[in-house]
Every structure is written in structure tokens, then in C-alpha cells.
Amino acid sequence: DVKVTQSSRYLVKRTGEKVFLECVQDMDHENMFWYRQDPGLGLRLIYFSYDVKMKEKGDIPEGYSVSREKKERFSLILESASTNQTSMYLCASSFPGQLYEQYFGPGTRLTVT
Amino acid sequence: KQEVTQIPAALSVPEGENLVLNCSFTDSAIYNLQWFRQDPGKGLTSLLLIQSSQREQTSGRLNASLDKSSGRSTLYIAASQPGDSATYLCASSVEAQKLVFGQGTRLTINP
Numbered sequence: 001d002v003k004v005t006q007s008s009r010y011l012v013k014r015t016g017e018k019v020f021l022e023c024v025q026d027m028d029h030e031n032m033f034w035y036r037q038d039p040g041l042g043l044r045l046i047y048f049s050y051d052v053k054m055k056e057k058g059d060i061p062e063g064y065s066v067s068r069e070k071k072e073r074f075s076l077i078l079e080s081a082s083t084n085q086t087s088m089y090l091c092a093s094s095f096p097g098q099l100y101e102q103y104f105g106p107g108t109r110l111t112v113t
Numbered sequence: 114k115q116e117v118t119q120i121p122a123a124l125s126v127p128e129g130e131n132l133v134l135n136c137s138f139t140d141s142a143i144y145n146l147q148w149f150r151q152d153p154g155k156g157l158t159s160l161l162l163i164q165s166s167q168r169e170q171t172s173g174r175l176n177a178s179l180d181k182s183s184g185r186s187t188l189y190i191a192a193s194q195p196g197d198s199a200t201y202l203c204a205s206s207v208e209a210q211k212l213v214f215g216q217g218t219r220l221t222i223n224p
Contacts, residue, residue, distance in 0.1 A: 031210055042214050042216045042217065043202070043204075043214040045212075048210060050210060090156055094210070100144055101147065101159060102147065102204075104149075104156040104157040106155060107154075107156045
């Protein structure tokens with residue numbers, strides 16, 4: 001079974017802090033994704049990566065950056081956290097090919113105060 | 114730009130009923146359509162994936178269908194149980210790697 005893990009289930013940070021959210025997958029997937037989920041807005045893609053050191057902006061990249069130094073690990077960075085980044089953050093991975101089936105981690109509930 | 118819609122936003126049915134969840138999408142040139150389940154405060158669990166060349170997929174009590182020409186997919190749940198209570202999300206991919214999600218249907222099965 002594919003396993004996608006995220007470093008924290010709950011996180012509380014202060015405005016202006018630099019925040020790192022970590023995601024690790026154990027299935028040698030090329031593709032990894034970061035989404036945020038908000039009531040009424042659904043899931044929105046922040047960034048994705050299709051290989052080590054490769055990244056592409058999603059629909060809402062402003063205020064975020066990412067890092068992928070190893071295939072299994074994809075980090076989301078909030079350079080200077082703001083209250084409007086309070087959200088549920090979900091990481092996913094997939095293997096490129098016809099199926100493109102995405103597997104999700106348990107999520108990190110981030111609160112910025 | 115692909116848009117995915119799920120109606121209704123919430124559904125409540127008694128235990129044992131068969132039910133259908135609906136998903137519609139605006140761009141029929143999809144790679145696949147995926148159905149997920151999400152329990153409160155948790156991540157997404159993949160239920161079924163239908164490739165663009167397929168019409169349906171089945172897993173246990175779940176059956177998902179796909180009609181690209183009409184831009185619709187349905188998720189059929191047979192003999193519903195209280196443990197089926199969750200939010201169900203559909204997502205389609207037009208650009209191969211990217212999923213576009215619907216807002217979800219919150220399903221409650223009453224004992």
C-alpha cells in the first residue's frame with residue numbers, strides 16, 4: 001500500500017514565522033502535490049513537483065514556496081505566515097502514467113495566530 | 114478551465130438504502146475521474162478511479178460510472194451503512210498531472 005505521511009497533524013504558528021510542512025511518500029512516486037482545503041472553496045492546488053528539484057506553480061502559489069531535494073520528500077514553506085494561511089494542508093503523490101491516481105496524506109491543520 | 118460540480122452539497126438517508134452521488138464537469142477531455150472519501154478532519158482516501166476509456170468501475174458496494182459526452186459521473190452506494198457517513202469528493206484531470214476537485218457531498222447515513 002502507498003503511504004504518504006505528513007510531519008504534523010496540528011500546528012499553531014504566529015504571524016510572520018517561517019513555517020515548514022513536510023511530506024514523505026514511500027512508493028517512489030515521481031509526482032508530489034500540495035493542496036490547501038478551505039470550507040466553501042474546496043481543495044486548491046498550491047504547487048506540484050514532477051521530479052527532484054522540479055516544481056510547478058498550481059492555482060494559488062502566492063505566499064508559498066516548495067523544496068524537493070529527494071524524491072520521497074516534498075516540503076511546503078510559508079515564508080512569512082499570515083492569518084489567511086490558516087487552513088488544512090494536504091499532500092499527495094502519484095506515479096506518472098495513464099492512471100495518475102493520487103494518494104493523499106492525513107493532512108496538517110495549520111492555525112496562524 | 115475545468116470546473117467540477119457536486120450536487121447536492123449534503124444528503125441524509127436511512128440505513129440500508131441505495132443511493133447515488135452526482136458529479137459533473139465542464140471539459141470532457143479528461144484523463145480520468147477519481148472518487149475520494151474524506152472523514153472529518155482527515156485526509157482523502159481514494160475509492161475508485163475511472164480512466165477516460167472506461168465506462169465504470171466497481172469496488173465492493175461502490176460503483177462509479179463515467180459519461181464523458183455528457184460530462185457526468187455518478188457514485189452508486191448499495192445497502193448504505195452508518196460507516197459510509199463521510200464527505201465524498203470527485204476530481205477530474207484535464208492536464209494529466211493535475212486534479213480539479215468538486216466541493217463534495219456530505220453524506221449522513223441514519224441508523
